[in-house]
Amino acid sequence: MTDLNIIIGGPQGGGIESAGQIAVKSLVLKGYNILGSREYHSNIMGAHSYYHLRAKEDKPGSLTLPVDALLALDAETVLTHYREVRPGGIVVYDPAVKATRVDSIQPMAPPLKERVKKDLESRGLPTTAEGALKAMESEGVKLVGLPLKAMLRKVSEEAKAPIASVSKTVNTLGLSAMLYMLGVEPGYIEKAISLQFAGKEKVIRMNVAAARIAVEYVREVYGEPEVLPDGPHKGKVRMVASGNDLVAMGKIVAGVGFLSYYPITPSSDEALYLERHKYVKLDDGMAEKVGYDRLSVVAVQMEDELASINAAIGAALAGARSSTTTSGPGYSLMNEGISLAVEAEVPIVVTLWMRAGPSTGMPTRTGQQDLLHSIFSGHGDAPKIVIASGDHVEAFYDAIKAFNWAEIFQSPVIHLLDKYLASAMASLDREELDLSKVVIDRGKLVDNPGEGYLRYKITEDGISPRARIGDAVMYMTGLEHTEDGKATEDPVAREQMMFKRERKMRKVLEVLPEEDKAVLYGDPDADVTLVSFGSTKGVILDAMKMLEGKGVKANFLQIRLLSPFPEDLVADILSSAKKVITVELNLMGQLAFLLRAHTGVKPDSQVIKVNGRPIYDYEVVEGVLKALDGAGRVVVSGGS
């Protein structure tokens, strides 16, 4: 069984992202499933960034530490990650960085500098990259030095291009050397390079040259490595996409007509991906069926998030499947619009990519801190639908379901995801994005409302027939209103409308299938039940297996629907749980809070992580073991 873990680090703007993607593609081509994610600073150039990836035969649900190989494209990487490579692993680095002192590295965070210096000093090592390399070596890590400058000169010669213009291949040099050392045949690397730079022939040529030079060099110095066996996923049409990509894809598949957004990490890449595909040519057959041959999505960058949500509301009123995408700070600004969408019963989908807060916080780091904020967003009693996706596949389907639910229940739907899922890339099979599972349901949308149309007609399920603005005389308002949408302050009419809206949320719980509410993975009779939501899913599933190896039988309750909360279902499942441990990436234990509020179950322990890094499988294991040892709250803190 292959389980390959890699970190590729270097300065922001130094090609870390593309090196990571080439690695991902090489390994996918080689037949593996991959999971890879980028950690980076809120900065354009120079700060430390790294790509963290894992390749397995089955689906990796989690990144992990330590890794098998570290590619360090600068001194900072060596000094940041030297404690994260397993004994027997390799580090690929440029010997030229050895002399670099910790203190001389400008971008390096001062607290990290202090920690590293202390550690190296305590080991009696110099506080330089060399010290860190020695520390690794002493722990059985193999040092693979690459004279990058000399190699670049070679690339320049081969590619017949000046050094300056080939200097960008430095990441390819390092990467190819590392992959080759790990047993990936050069052919895969070269194919991955071609895929990565598709359409840019010159760039491909230069990078392929670099790859060859690197491979040659390491072969010469370290000999032919053992070949990594091929993975089982060869000869297939697959997809490699990030969470951001998959949500954009889901929206387009769902028929989104309008996307408003204001740039913000980590949501912008969703908008960007959607914009790349905002104009789709339909094949003739389909064109005939739908009556147009070019599907155009109006994607508008608005002046702020207030505008984004209100424009999305406007487009939804006019009949478009309408959405906006943002993260915490933007969502805070959308609160008022959310409350309007509740009161006025407007079907919009708000994709909320959580990142580390409060406030501007750490814009490019992950977290699950917006759970309660999103549920209780918007003043007044403003119930809404909140769904959290556990992984890439769910992200895709949920993006579609969110539109269905928005229209069926005439309610804002908040689709909760996080920075980790946003940037994490996963390999997917065709069957995983199975359109035959996808239904487009627009609920009570009526094309011909007719005379005397009442937008807010009181009905048993609380849902009124919905006409598009432009198809009937009607009135829509955020003021309390009578059935015809006219403002009223009548106490009785008011109460009626409050209860109408409440009924809709009851209906949500009635109508949604269990798998969209809460799902129990593993043996119902396990000794311990882990409860979580969102992107921890894969991590917890992986950790469950590891726990089993340690003799702990755990199962996992994934809460999918956070609002309205499926209290009966969850209470029912938890009623037979022997021990309940929540796992979440926030400080206050927001899910634990919600659980107790809705079911009365107070988790026996909480495992939390708040340092802005994704949680790793071994941390869940560690957390659970400590919890079983009696810890009330376990804080895990891995990652750089």
Added chain:
Amino acid sequence: MTDLNIIIGGPQGGGIESAGQIAVKSLVLKGYNILGSREYHSNIMGAHSYYHLRAKEDKPGSLTLPVDALLALDAETVLTHYREVRPGGIVVYDPAVKATRVDSIQPMAPPLKERVKKDLESRGLPTTAEGALKAMESEGVKLVGLPLKAMLRKVSEEAKAPIASVSKTVNTLGLSAMLYMLGVEPGYIEKAISLQFAGKEKVIRMNVAAARIAVEYVREVYGEPEVLPDGPHKGKVRMVASGNDLVAMGKIVAGVGFLSYYPITPSSDEALYLERHKYVKLDDGMAEKVGYDRLSVVAVQMEDELASINAAIGAALAGARSSTTTSGPGYSLMNEGISLAVEAEVPIVVTLWMRAGPSTGMPTRTGQQDLLHSIFSGHGDAPKIVIASGDHVEAFYDAIKAFNWAEIFQSPVIHLLDKYLASAMASLDREELDLSKVVIDRGKLVDNPGEGYLRYKITEDGISPRARIGDAVMYMTGLEHTEDGKATEDPVAREQMMFKRERKMRKVLEVLPEEDKAVLYGDPDADVTLVSFGSTKGVILDAMKMLEGKGVKANFLQIRLLSPFPEDLVADILSSAKKVITVELNLMGQLAFLLRAHTGVKPDSQVIKVNGRPIYDYEVVEGVLKALDGAGRVVVSGGS
């Protein structure tokens, strides 16, 4: 024991507010305690508005229905309130409105029209004001007709002013007639008029003339009424003020230096009252002590609530006691700023006057729907202090305490109140606003920070010495930061700051006295414990007495501090409760939710009200009785 209940109704802009205030003042002058509140539409002129008041020897904690007297200045009032006068009560009206048909009253809410017509028809009465009067008469209400037109003509003669210019005294005519019929001597009414229009001699003269004419008329037609005995509160220096007024007063007493606001009901009147007193002359002794003789508060109307909160944050950074005031929609817009204030540890006070939502909702109606929204406002884990005032006196002190806490804990403090308290007037004794109870505590504010100052120094209690911007080189940011306020994404430094902020909230619970956290009123051994927060306090205290009359022994747990939640204290108190019933003015049972989340106690029943009107004493009684009968949720719906 006097218990006088009155409703004065008429069109908005028709002097209802001033009639109400004259009534209040007359009864205060007469030695009573009063509570009076105005119900009105979000409209400038013409819609139905009414003043609802109660006078007692002891403090009325609640308004109630039915009333003893109804003054109906138009047909709509008759038709809106005819079911709200007790048998034996009186209705003062103008016979000229009798013929007015329900259908012809434009401003009247269509659903109300339907209900009234149905009711009158079912009684076999005409669907006119006359029908409603007959209905009242048949139930033993005494009809007191006033020929207002003729009386106005008389006022015009007496005041030697044209009809048009005296027409505004129509409310005084009706009011004086009613008060006189209820036994209030004309002298009090006239004195109240002089107080109400202090400084406007002509207006006073005209209204006094009107009062005399009215009294004369009713004396002639109905004879001399029995005189209402004087109340016990005579010969005192008292205050009659609304919740809005008292919060503004509290802020000024607390030393507020900066108030930013954007107009919104029901907060605007707080800002308006503060603006009236923003420039205060100090006496010479005090001037010498503080070094200035004119205290000036910078009160700025900003361009929106985003600006309000950020300007307030700026002023707080610069060392001012700084505040902003708003209601739901504005608060939604402040979410991002709140999150910043949490992350950057800025002491600001946000006064949140709740009104009926969601969205624009019913701007001038009351509710307690923003409890969870305020607690979870702002993305990220953004813990803050939330305190709710139960009555006028608490509102005053809490406004002061909020500033102390904001500065002691370097945190935003949300002061929760509602529209009902905002506009309700209460009489207060000097001892109730006792300055000897007031301390000004600025926490760790340092005047001379010195070299090497660290704004976010890690301390045991999580609280760092705070210097004003302008007194030291420093850095303040909403990004995660190191002790010196520089942005960092270091995982360890990040975690440290998260825990630092968490410790502060723990400290709040440690430091605050119990009376500011949760207070149990009544016999700890009662059969049923009512739990509530905010302005229901007086109502519940009144209802407890009524329940006792019905053989139900209830006590009342008022939750004052909603965040951080005093879970141990509340759990402890509730642990001996026999039956728990929450009372709150929102749909989802927000306090009940919070209670269960924090203490595990699921209330046996919930009494809720969502129609935008304040809850009345008899409704609490009714709710509790039904709850004791086994109802899980009781919705009460009184009021017009």
Added chain:
Amino acid sequence: MARSWLEYKAPAWVQWCPGCGDFGILNAIYRAVAELDIPPERLVVVGGIGCSGRTTFYVKGSNAHALHGRAIPMATGIKLARPELTVIVAGGDGDLLGIGGGHFVALGRRNVDITVILFDNAVYGLTKGQAAPTLPAWIKTKALTSPNIHDNVNPVLLAFSAGYTFVARGYAYHTSQLKELIKTAVRHKGASFIDVLQPCPTYNNVMTNKWYEERIYYVGEDYDPIIRTREDFKEKLPAIMEKLLEFGDRIPLGILYWDQTKDSFEERLEKIMPGYMQAPPGTRRISVDGRPIVDPFEVFKDRVIVT
């Protein structure tokens, strides 16, 4: 003129104070849309929050009453989803220039085909008379506790600076002239703006009907605000700027600036996505027999890898 203005009168009590300038604006809107013969269900009045915003309840249309300050973005969403509709924004000075100031500017940059009617009473009517952004400094209207110390913003200049392609000023009590302005604005393809001076007899006791009547005048026949070419712009600009800046003893009414050279946002969308107008997002089909019309493996080829 197929329709009577009465067809646009919604069955609702009009809640404004007696003598309020809003009545004049409402009448002008009734008459303009009637003369333009817009079917009520194709007419979208998007209102802000304020006395002015209530217009949405009084004009029979397919209307939306937005949040305070957010009428413009909501209208933008509606218009871009259904470009065939007539979209009019009705908002107050607090609404459009205070809390909504950022959107006001952004609409100019977008030039979406929306007509913005500013109910300019220089006060916050519905919240009881506070100073609005158009209230000149040092005026103390009755609800203020001290004189206004903010300068007033000049709405027509701001609109011009922001990029509106049609900028006009009207007077609330001059219903027929205002009606003509509205008609022209609605016909203009792009972001059009009408600053309507609107007395608020209840709260603005300074800028009264009398105050305005002493100052307003209509720009004459000789005044040419129309830009047909870039050269026009250079040439006519000084006169236009003079009018845009004039606000004091004399206040010009009429069309002040009209740039006919620019594409609307919808036209620009059509340029980058030909076909958009024919199958706009609001009304196009998004499924066939309840199934999606695009397959991810066909459309998102950039993410497909054949192993």
Added chain:
Amino acid sequence: MARSWLEYKAPAWVQWCPGCGDFGILNAIYRAVAELDIPPERLVVVGGIGCSGRTTFYVKGSNAHALHGRAIPMATGIKLARPELTVIVAGGDGDLLGIGGGHFVALGRRNVDITVILFDNAVYGLTKGQAAPTLPAWIKTKALTSPNIHDNVNPVLLAFSAGYTFVARGYAYHTSQLKELIKTAVRHKGASFIDVLQPCPTYNNVMTNKWYEERIYYVGEDYDPIIRTREDFKEKLPAIMEKLLEFGDRIPLGILYWDQTKDSFEERLEKIMPGYMQAPPGTRRISVDGRPIVDPFEVFKDRVIVT
């Protein structure tokens, strides 16, 4: 010139990309505040969110890094609480004219004595190159998937329209000229605005140093932007408008408009509350021996009733 600009260099890694125009602006700020001899602890740089906003971490001062778009209101609160401080806002075009557009306009109306420096790179730098409000239409910078279909806003015209009393334009790489502009802006008592053209070599591959160098020029000695009287205004306005509007083949730099006739907001506050400046909210005492200094029954007489 008591201080060296080095005294203002905060000990922090400056995170901008190599060649970024922001370095030039930062240097100009260092030198301006040094020459103005402002003690670092009295200097308040309020930054927005963006590459530009990071300036707060690089200038030694008593600084605040605000929310995206909210630097102006935060600066307003700081300045009004402590009018004796020097307050400079540093923000991007997205920050100040996009999400912060409403506040940008409002500051003009208030004329608070704040200097706003716009880092105008026509893109959203920190979020990876999206179009900013100052990017002209139909340009397709590298991060865009299709050409920009928004018109660009003209920052100096907008500032003028909003009421800023000092409006200038500088160029990021012209450090010494920019330094002089900043000094004059800081000295000006009122809302001052400097639009600094700032190449973003990483994302704006159209409006490059070369692009700017081909277009920019300094207004000459003969150009007189100073308004000393209301008559001045009338007389000089045509020339001023021409400069404010000029942005294309030629882009004027220098002081474009300078109105010296208006009181700052602080001065207006002092007019309605004499004594405000002497005992401003930020620093005045609010208690004596831990007790309040006002008694409600003395101050709020309007609510007192003697029964």
